[in-house]
Amino acid sequence: MSQPSNELMIEARGVEKWYPNGFQALRGASLTVRRGEVVVIMGPSGSGKSTFIRTFNALEDFQKGSITVDGIVLSDDLRNIDAVRREVGMVFQQFNLFPHLSVLDNLTLAPVLVRKRPKAEVEQQAWALLERVGIAEQAGKFPGQLSGGQQQRVAIARALCMEPRILLFDEPTSALDPEMVREVLEVMQNLAADDITMVVVTHEVKFARHVAHRVVLMAEGEVVEEAEPEVFFTNPSHQRTRRFLDQIL
Amino acid sequence: MNSLLRRLRAELFATRTDTVLSLALITMLSLGAFGVLRWALTQAQWTVVKVNSTLFAVGRYPVEQQWRLWLLTALLVAASGATWGLLRAHPRPDRTGVLWPRNDRLAVGLLGLIALAVPWALELSLAIASRWWGLAVLLVLCRWLAGRFGPGLSPTGRRLAALVWPLLYLVGMVLISGGLGLVSVSPSEWGGLMLTLLASSFAILLCFPIGVLLALGRRSDLPLLRWGSVLYIEFIRGAPLITLLFLGQNILGFLLPGGLAPDRVWRAAWVLTFFAAAYLAEAVRSGLAAVPRGQLEAARSLGLSYPKALQHVVLPQALRVALPAMVGQFISLLQDTTLLSLIGLLELLGTARTVMANPAFLGRNGEVYLTLAVLFWGCCAALGLGSRALERRLDPHAVPSAT
Ligand SMILES: Nc1ncnc2c1ncn2[C@@H]1O[C@H](COP(=O)(O)OP(=O)(O)OP(=O)(O)O)[C@@H](O)[C@H]1O
Ligand SMILES: [Mg+2]
Numbered sequence: 001m002s003q004p005s006n007e008l009m010i011e012a013r014g015v016e017k018w019y020p021n022g023f024q025a026l027r028g029a030s031l032t033v034r035r036g037e038v039v040v041i042m043g044p045s046g047s048g049k050s051t052f053i054r055t056f057n058a059l060e061d062f063q064k065g066s067i068t069v070d071g072i073v074l075s076d077d078l079r080n081i082d083a084v085r086r087e088v089g090m091v092f093q094q095f096n097l098f099p100h101l102s103v104l105d106n107l108t109l110a111p112v113l114v115r116k117r118p119k120a121e122v123e124q125q126a127w128a129l130l131e132r133v134g135i136a137e138q139a140g141k142f143p144g145q146l147s148g149g150q151q152q153r154v155a156i157a158r159a160l161c162m163e164p165r166i167l168l169f170d171e172p173t174s175a176l177d178p179e180m181v182r183e184v185l186e187v188m189q190n191l192a193a194d195d196i197t198m199v200v201v202t203h204e205v206k207f208a209r210h211v212a213h214r215v216v217l218m219a220e221g222e223v224v225e226e227a228e229p230e231v232f233f234t235n236p237s238h239q240r241t242r243r244f245l246d247q248i249l
Numbered sequence: 250m251n252s253l254l255r256r257l258r259a260e261l262f263a264t265r266t267d268t269v270l271s272l273a274l275i276t277m278l279s280l281g282a283f284g285v286l287r288w289a290l291t292q293a294q295w296t297v298v299k300v301n302s303t304l305f306a307v308g309r310y311p312v313e314q315q316w317r318l319w320l321l322t323a324l325l326v327a328a329s330g331a332t333w334g335l336l337r338a339h340p341r342p343d344r345t346g347v348l349w350p351r352n353d354r355l356a357v358g359l360l361g362l363i364a365l366a367v368p369w370a371l372e373l374s375l376a377i378a379s380r381w382w383g384l385a386v387l388l389v390l391c392r393w394l395a396g397r398f399g400p401g402l403s404p405t406g407r408r409l410a411a412l413v414w415p416l417l418y419l420v421g422m423v424l425i426s427g428g429l430g431l432v433s434v435s436p437s438e439w440g441g442l443m444l445t446l447l448a449s450s451f452a453i454l455l456c457f458p459i460g461v462l463l464a465l466g467r468r469s470d471l472p473l474l475r476w477g478s479v480l481y482i483e484f485i486r487g488a489p490l491i492t493l494l495f496l497g498q499n500i501l502g503f504l505l506p507g508g509l510a511p512d513r514v515w516r517a518a519w520v521l522t523f524f525a526a527a528y529l530a531e532a533v534r535s536g537l538a539a540v541p542r543g544q545l546e547a548a549r550s551l552g553l554s555y556p557k558a559l560q561h562v563v564l565p566q567a568l569r570v571a572l573p574a575m576v577g578q579f580i581s582l583l584q585d586t587t588l589l590s591l592i593g594l595l596e597l598l599g600t601a602r603t604v605m606a607n608p609a610f611l612g613r614n615g616e617v618y619l620t621l622a623v624l625f626w627g628c629c630a631a632l633g634l635g636s637r638a639l640e641r642r643l644d645p646h647a648v649p650s651a652t
Contacts, residue, residue, distance in 0.1 A: 057550055059546055059549065059550060082554065085549065085550060085551070085552040086552040088550070089550070089551075090547075090550040092543060092546070092547065094541075094543050096541075096543035096544060096546065096547035098548075098562055098566075099566065100565050100643075109551070109553075109561060109562075110551035110553060113553060113557055113561065114551065114552040114553060115552075158551070159551070162551055162552060
């Protein structure tokens with residue numbers, strides 16, 4: 001496992017968010033992630049995990065607190081938001097592949113349109129990425145023709161094709177049949193061995209134990225516990241964490 | 250033949266109820282068809298259509314300028330043939346390209362038959378009939394050429410080839426109305442099928458972008474834009490087209506200073522456009538609603554700007570879903586052009602009414618209306634066929650896999 005450096009990639013301080021209907025989903029959540037680090041976020045349903053990581057690439061706005069991503073302060077400035085999104089990739093629970101584009105075009109769309117790179121060059125990179133996640137032979141197919149596990153691996157490759165410095169995962173295996181979970185987790189584990197920074201919302205305890213540098217527990221819109229995996233699972237310092245672990249282990 | 254019989258039997262006469270229903274329906278249909286045919290062949294007097302065929306086609310367009318319309322038709326036919334061939338030569342990357350599938354052979358046969366039968370039925374002069382044959386040959390020739398040499402075309406070349414259509418529309422405008430050295434023919438002399446097609450194609454082409462913008466406006470975060478779109482859509486949809494047409498004739502003249510007020514034909518075409526746009530917006534809106542939120546989020550998280558995400562991710566999917574509804578709108582738009590006759594324009598129905606008002610053709614209404622129905626049916630069938638082909642082409646799940 002590569003060791004994280006001291007450089008801060010994500011720094012969220014006291015983030016508070018209200019949804020338009022007045023519901024407060026985040027109540028002062030804070031988290032720092034260093035370069036190369038793999039952080040797993042766990043927590044009960046509705047605790048604000050998705051909301052929290054979606055603020056990191058400005059898919060959700062927030063009203064109080066501050067977030068800095070790769071040195072860029074997230075504010076209402078649209079240029080900052082675009083810059084952050086180029087640096088941060090995201091993998092969704094429902095894959096969200098573009099169904100009208102072939103697998104290869106799913107990968108090349110953004111690099112060509114956003115980074116303005118030549119199509120031929122991006123395609124070469126896309127082939128290499130598909131090779132890496134083990135589905136190069138499906139490049140010409142459409143997403144609807146792939147299994148869930150294959151689709152999620154394409155989604156990971158699509159995010160990687162933008163060469164992001166940070167990858168966010170929001171329950172990447174929750175929508176998958178059990179036998180497909182492993183193939184996706186393996187791909188993620190391989191990624192973690194690289195230099196890339198990862199924030200992963202997941203309930204996969206084995207992944208958290210063996211791959212994460214740090215595990216975080218969220219509850220009621222706050223970060224309650226933050227510890228190394230060993231400590232988190234065997235000797236957590238908060239009552240809330242123990243109760244949560246009792247439920248899932 | 251045997252398999253056809255077996256299929257008929259499986260589909261029509263599988264159970265006793267099926268058999269009874271099928272027999273009843275077949276009897277009724279053949280009685281109806283037989284009645285119409287008998288009337289058309291024995292009682293009807295088709296001179297009214299034969300004598301007035303030019304009137305039905307182009308209205309009172311000056312005879313000595315009609316070569317311009319023939320030229321335009323030839324250009325359109327050539328472009329259609331070439332497009333057809335190109336589409337066959339460039340199938341989706343994952344489908345094997347068959348240059349002459351069975352449906353295409355059937356279509357060519359049918360078109361050839363029409364080119365032979367119509368001049369004969371209308372007793373057209375040999376000079377005119379040979380033009381029909383020429384058009385049919387031109388179509389097949391262009392289709393063949395494009396199928397033969399199209400595959401050698403680079404992607405840029407193909408994109409340029411698509412530009413032929415907008416260009417052709419402009420050329421067509423000049424050919425019809427004059428200018429650039431051609432004698433000008435004022436819109437009041439346009440008529441018949443030509444005016445119907447002109448007004449409806451104008452409205453279809455322009456209502457599309459307006460409708461998409463309205464649909465997007467209706468979903469916008471900006472309250473002013475949203476309420477503006479809603480107000481517009483609901484106002485237009487709440488008023489009958491005929492009142493809007495009359496309103497357009499009267500108000501546009503008042504609103505614009507004399508020189509700028511467009512001609513009556515154009516006023517009507519614009520009213521049609523704005524009318525159709527409101528309905529199209531609703532079709533597009535249902536398409537937009539069918540695209541999951543996650544699509545926009547995925548596109549945005551990859552760094553695409555909002556317009557780019559719309560253009561490359563959301564709209565292609567939304568329009569694919571909305572396509573059948575949109576084509577339905579286009580078909581009713583085509584039929585709505587008959588209302589132009591009520592504001593005194595001589596499109597197909599208007600022409601028909603002037604013909605029937607002629608004492609020489611007293612009592613020949615059945616023949617005229619049947620002709621009109623067949624013409625409209627032909628246009629709508631073409632629209633429907635085109636949209637079905639487009640739908641198949643756009644559906645990523647309908648294609649066989651590459652491996
Ligand atoms: N668009 C929204 N409008 C209003 N409330 C919302 C919205 N989205 C989420 N919420 C609420 O905010 C809270 C946090 O939601 P969030 O999706 O972040 O939870 P989560 O921890 O990811 O849960 P899960 O494990 O079920 O995915 C929940 O109570 C949810 O009901
Ligand atoms: Mg969630």
